[in-house]
Amino acid sequence: xxxxxxxxxxxxxxxxxxxxxxxxxxxxxxxxxxxxxxxxxxxxxxxxxxxxxxxxxxxxxxxxxxxxxxxxxxxxxxxxxxxxxxxxxxxxxxxxxxxxxxxxxxxxxxxxxxxxxxxxxxxxxxxxxxxxxxxxxxxxxxxxxxxxxxxxxxxxxxxxxxxxxxxxxxxxxxxxxxxxxxxxxxxxxxxxxxxxxxxxxxxxxxxxxxxxxxxxxxxxxxxxxxxxxxxxxxxxxxxxxxxxxxxxxxxxxxxxxxxxxxxxxxxxxxxxxxxxxxxxxxxxxxxxxxxxxxxxxxxxxxxxxxxxxxxxxxxxxxxxxxxxxxxxxxxxxxxxxxxxxxxxxxxxxxxxxx
Amino acid sequence: xxxxxxxxxxxxxxxxxxxxxxxxxxxxxxxxxxxxxxxxxxxxxxxxxxxxxxxxxxxxxxxxxxxxxxxxxxxxxxxxxxxxxxxxxxxxxxxxxxxxxxxxxxxxxxxxxxxxxxxxxxxxxxxxxxxxxxxxxxxxxxxxxxxxxxxxxxxxxxxxxxxxxxxxxxxxxxxxxxxxxxxxxxxxxxxxxxxxxxxxxxxxxxxxxxxxxxxxxxxxxxxxxxxxxxxxxxxxxxxxxxxxxxxxxxxxxxxxxxxxxxxxxxxxxxxxxxxxxxxxxxxxxxxxxxxxxxxxxxxxxxxxxxxxxxxxxxxxxxxxxxxxxxxxxxxxxxxxx
Numbered sequence: 001x002x003x004x005x006x007x008x009x010x011x012x013x014x015x016x017x018x019x020x021x022x023x024x025x026x027x028x029x030x031x032x033x034x035x036x037x038x039x040x041x042x043x044x045x046x047x048x049x050x051x052x053x054x055x056x057x058x059x060x061x062x063x064x065x066x067x068x069x070x071x072x073x074x075x076x077x078x079x080x081x082x083x084x085x086x087x088x089x090x091x092x093x094x095x096x097x098x099x100x101x102x103x104x105x106x107x108x109x110x111x112x113x114x115x116x117x118x119x120x121x122x123x124x125x126x127x128x129x130x131x132x133x134x135x136x137x138x139x140x141x142x143x144x145x146x147x148x149x150x151x152x153x154x155x156x157x158x159x160x161x162x163x164x165x166x167x168x169x170x171x172x173x174x175x176x177x178x179x180x181x182x183x184x185x186x187x188x189x190x191x192x193x194x195x196x197x198x199x200x201x202x203x204x205x206x207x208x209x210x211x212x213x214x215x216x217x218x219x220x221x222x223x224x225x226x227x228x229x230x231x232x233x234x235x236x237x238x239x240x241x242x243x244x245x246x247x248x249x250x251x252x253x254x255x256x257x258x259x260x261x262x263x264x265x266x267x268x269x270x271x272x273x274x275x276x277x278x279x280x281x282x283x284x285x286x287x288x289x290x291x292x293x294x295x296x297x298x299x300x301x302x303x304x305x306x307x308x309x310x311x312x313x314x315x316x317x318x319x320x321x322x323x324x325x326x327x328x329x330x331x332x333x334x335x336x337x338x339x340x341x342x343x344x345x346x347x348x349x350x351x352x353x354x
Numbered sequence: 355x356x357x358x359x360x361x362x363x364x365x366x367x368x369x370x371x372x373x374x375x376x377x378x379x380x381x382x383x384x385x386x387x388x389x390x391x392x393x394x395x396x397x398x399x400x401x402x403x404x405x406x407x408x409x410x411x412x413x414x415x416x417x418x419x420x421x422x423x424x425x426x427x428x429x430x431x432x433x434x435x436x437x438x439x440x441x442x443x444x445x446x447x448x449x450x451x452x453x454x455x456x457x458x459x460x461x462x463x464x465x466x467x468x469x470x471x472x473x474x475x476x477x478x479x480x481x482x483x484x485x486x487x488x489x490x491x492x493x494x495x496x497x498x499x500x501x502x503x504x505x506x507x508x509x510x511x512x513x514x515x516x517x518x519x520x521x522x523x524x525x526x527x528x529x530x531x532x533x534x535x536x537x538x539x540x541x542x543x544x545x546x547x548x549x550x551x552x553x554x555x556x557x558x559x560x561x562x563x564x565x566x567x568x569x570x571x572x573x574x575x576x577x578x579x580x581x582x583x584x585x586x587x588x589x590x591x592x593x594x595x596x597x598x599x600x601x602x603x604x605x606x607x608x609x610x611x612x613x614x615x616x617x618x619x620x621x622x623x624x625x626x627x628x629x630x631x632x633x634x635x636x637x638x639x640x641x642x643x644x645x646x647x648x649x650x651x652x653x654x655x656x657x658x659x660x661x662x663x664x665x666x667x668x669x670x671x672x673x674x675x676x677x678x679x680x681x682x683x684x685x686x687x688x689x690x691x
Contacts, residue, residue, distance in 0.1 A: 222612060278511070339613070
């Protein structure tokens with residue numbers, strides 16, 4: 001069981017940007033709790049608000065034109081109410097970040113050692129030599145061979161996977177309570193992705209830290225998440241424990257997303273059920289349910305007029321829709337139901353005993 | 355069975371690294387052989403830098419192969435002269451990854467599609483040209499009126515539809531699709547994959563589908579070739595490759611792909627490969643996968659295994675082909691965990 005008091009408590013988070021095309025309402029009232037040791041996955045497509053909702057926690061977005069409202073309590077302090085100077089104590093110290101592209105999140109003109117020690121010297125008040133010692137230890141923990149000799153190397157001297165390990169080491173350097181991994185493996189090849197996913201899970205277990213994993217990849221989510229938030233048009237449209245969400249997704253968008261995914265080992269004759277149309281622009285959100293123009297159900301007359309509320313439909317399972325996809329249909333959309341043959345590494349082979 | 359539409363033998367593409375004195379080469383494609391039957395989709399998968407895109411470009415001579423043979427419906431593609439090559443290209447088209455970069459921002463969508471018609475003289479007059487462009491746009495699910503619009507007015511998925519319409523303009527027999535869905539959102543990827551499947555069924559097209567996403571490749575392909583460091587290491591029927599992978603790299607790749615099902619994800623054992631892909635300027639001796647291979651033996655450093663077939667159409671380039679699927683693979687799981 002997880003600790004009863006959440007490390008991070010987000011309520012009514014709202015982010016808007018003033019743009020030339022009018023007001024972009026990018027995040028529209030997001031709530032969640034994050035507990036120590038827990039992995040929360042935020043899933044959505046581009047423009048769904050998944051990244052901005054997390055960046056906004058420590059105001060890592062340009063303000064103005066951005067505007068952030070709501071509360072985000074980290075250990076009792078509301079980050080949204082903090083001034084820029086106060087936030088400096090939190091960024092990197094209590095919330096660490098790992099971004100998508102290690103080529104852009106590392107500074108190409110500084111050796112990685114300097115980038116690793118910077119945060120520790122600032123937040124932990126330790127001197128250069130102690131920080132370097134810790135840096136070596138961190139690089140070792142993230143699996144970089146002969147770490148002591150790599151501290152003075154520059155980012156371009158590392159491969160993509162190794163660079164992302166350096167970024168993770170930086171994210172972990174001040175031992176944060178929360179680590180945000182924003183599409184942290186999207187730029188990597190699958191075999192490297194597997195290494196990084198495994199690494200973060202292992203470090204998380206060792207440190208008891210909470211992880212917010214932002215991704216568009218439902219496969220990665222299935223492997224790591226305790227709880228999943230599905231975002232669409234700036235809102236959480238469905239939120240549930242991972243097992244429950246994959247076994248019985250209820251929102252038409254979540255079901256649509258699962259149906260449109262090609263699944264390794266799935267039967268070929270089944271056509272992918274694509275979601276028609278396009279996600280809405282945050283400057284031009286449709287009235288009623290944000291998903292209704294693309295929804296293949298749209299069975300309730302309120303869909304086009306009234307924004308549906310987020311309701312708890314089963315313990316811990318929240319859905320923002322007037323229509324719930326029936327269990328049998330939802331199950332047919334799941335990967336488990338579409339896979340025809342057992343995956344190769346779980347084949348039962350009675351002839352060859354262990 | 356009739357002769358395959360595309361036959362590739364020992365294709366190599368080497369790029370010089372730099373200066374005149376520098377004799378090193380990037381061995382992007384280093385001896386690749388395969389065939390594509392008429393109406394078939396051959397999937398080509400591999401990780402970044404494995405040479406899959408260069409293979410596709412070299413097939414159409416969009417980069418010149420260094421050596422090897424490419425035969426297309428009886429034509430020796432490498433022997434074609436300039437004008438012959440241009441005429442031949444009517445029959446073989448390409449769809450690119452990035453619909454943002456592959457369309458000229460200053461030309462209308464109609465002109466982007468119509469350019470191919472102009473080059474090959476495939477229309478009689480402006481009215482016929484416009485009608486043909488309208489048909490092509492409709493074919494890919496766009497309204498004919500959008501011909502007057504510019505690429506920036508379209509979403510990524512719509513732009514990729516324009517890319518497909520452009521590829522179809524000359525009524526090709528064969529299309530090389532290089533990562534056609536990688537830049538698109540999940541819900542849009544399925545739209546494009548379904549479109550390609552529909553076009554194949556209606557027009558009898560033959561595809562080389564190049565992608566890093568094995569789940570997508572498996573969805574669209576009849577057979578799949580797996581590339582590693584400039585070589586095909588395994589080639590098999592889509593189901594067989596998944597059910598009974600023979601090359602240790604294929605096994606690692608399959609085990610690394612996350613499946614959206616928590617029960618499966620928890621139960622599975624990943625084969626984590628150590629280290630990184632070696633540089634294509636400095637390919638290891640012997641088997642090029644040996645530096646990361648969980649089942650490497652001493653002989654792998656000396657012998658460079660060629661693709662071998664065991665009579666069932668399943669080819670693999672591994673000295674331990676045949677062993678690997680069974681007890682060797684088991685021991686590799688133990689090593690890896």
